[in-house]
Amino acid sequence: MTQNTPLSPRPLHDVRQRVQSAAQLRAQGVSAAQTAAQCLPGGPWQQLLPGVYLLHPGPPTSQERVHGALLYAGRPPVSARRTVPAQSGPGYGEAMVTGLAALALHGFASAPPMIALHRIDVLVPRTRRLRSTRFVDVKRAASLPAPDRRLGVPVAPVERALADAVAGLTDAPTVRRMLTEAVREGHCEPATVVRELSAAKLLGRPHVVEAVDALLMEGRAVAEDRLYEMVRSYGLPEPVWNVDLYLRGGTFLGGVDAYWPDQAVALELGTRSPRQEHITYTAEREHLEGLGVTVVRVTAKKLRERMAQQAVVVRTALMAADDREPAAYVVVLPR
Incomplete structure (x- = not known):
């Protein structure tokens, strides 16, 4: 085998074949030494994240970065890797995308497009010993919400993704646009957003309080419109x-x-x-x-x-x- 011969066990038709973890490669008969050889300078592969490999030499796409972030965050703890069999599924474990990346996947117009994001937030159990690295920011929760599915990947529900996004934002207009869009577009109810912001201890920030006031006003306007519609549509x-x-x-x-x-x-x-x-x-x-x-x-x-x-x-x-x-x-x- 020459250094430039790709070791892909299958044609790279989709993102899950173009980005794989070390465990997935081993399960397909690719040794650690072979993987390292393919990632040498000028080789056909590259290491995207610790234990995660991009099986082509070009820059990763947005989808590849998301998939790689979930593979990195979803890998089992070191103590369990010898006893956990190789996963036949995507290998995400309990990890899910959250923050601005999740809002982009939910289709928020007020969130930056995925391609413009330098960092991807991933939510994992609080007990995981996992460091933020490269373009991945690790967020922890004592109790994980049930994820939604967007473009085939697990994504935090809108209210949780909003709280994680707002935690890292200081621009008041941006926070306000995101919160009001969540209600106006029917993603979630104002009360659930406020509860998540409160749990994240964000309601003490003045720009967040102002955005919450706008959120509640938007929520009321939307609810009033639906109330008028109910009365007239059902002949009350x-x-x-x-x-x-x-x-x-x-x-x-x-x-x-x-x-x-x-x-x-x-x-x-x-x-x-x-x-x-x-x-x-x-x-x-x-x-x-x-x-x-x-x-x-x-x-x-x-x-x-x-x-x-x-x-x-x-x-x-x-x-x-x-x-x-x-x-x-x-x-x-x-x-």
Whole structure:
């Protein structure tokens, strides 16, 4: 065998054949010495990352870098390599792409294209002893989320990828664009993003707080549009929109997103920030229901995923009005 003879056991038709780990090569009969010989200067192969090889001499493509990063992060620990058989699958283990690279794979217009990224973030279990190296940044988590699949590779869910991306960003407009795009394009709900940012201890950064405010406003606007669509598409009676409710003597009862005065049915969109959500909503609901007003709570996620079901819930509440005791007289004023 000459030094320039490629040792590819199969034609290099796809990225998984063009980038392989040392373990995958050994499983195909390529020894460590043969691999090293192929990676000598001027040879047909090159070492992309520790234990990961690019089976051609040119620069790696974006797909090859992603695949190589996952092979590097997904390899078993040194202590287990002698007992773990060679994997027949892609060899990613529990590793997944996160951060800006994951957002690019999710199709975010506000994220840099994959080809422009100098670093690829990969998420691994916290117990892994693995160093960041070359173009790979290793992120650790005590509990890994269930990955999505994009272009055949495991990718962190949008909310986790956002948190990992935001952790490394200081540009406020960029953070704001990413968070609002996540909601506007229906990738996830505002509350899940805020929870991830809180868990990552990012809510103390002023530019992140400003972006979260924009995120919540965007989430509310999207949810309101879906609410209008639900009422009109499913033939519900037109309510009065975005009103405050008072008792006759002027006691404030709370603000609601839609109200049907004849049936005394109020609808509340679950779009407040998590800090306000539970305490404020529970107090308002208990007060209104004590006065005979039925309160229906609809979340943005339910409107997006189960709009027809939510329309049935509202219609049922309206139809049940005739069977209830009359509600206390409520004054309705625009917000």
